[in-house]
Amino acid sequence: MTARLFNPFSLAHFDLRPVEGLLDSNGRPVPGFSSADLANKRSVLNVWASWCPTCREEHKHLVALAKRNLAPIYGADVRDPPARAKFFLAKYGNPFTAVGADSDTYLQRALGAHGVPATLVVGPGHRIEWATYEGLTEEIVEREIVPRLTPPTG
8 A cells, every 4th residue: 555655766766676587689687777877867768568559669769769879778667577578678679778677667657657658868967858658759759859869069
């Protein structure tokens, strides 16, 4: 009961354990992540689940964004059995620098997301610079995310 009433997480104070058994392409464990990982840099935070149809649709845009190496992308996997998350990322690619298990939806709710997906550009100092609580499209990535991750020229 207490867990439903009190959320111990905020963007500035959270710690997500790794998804059990998730390995990178070199066979090393993929780490979880915490607020400390987001503290002093601009990054993308994606809240997702393998069971979410919109998450499956937007995933290709995250994979393409990750290939551009503009900023680290962190994934908060919501209420997903580890085997399903592992299967999903093995099948569709893993764009994430780290993947944390948000099994109790604490981080999801702390970010104001009432479901999945949610994608945020987080700036230094735990500032949310931009957020969407809908699925990503190529247009949204190019119009909203890429300019926020690309340093100004000139």
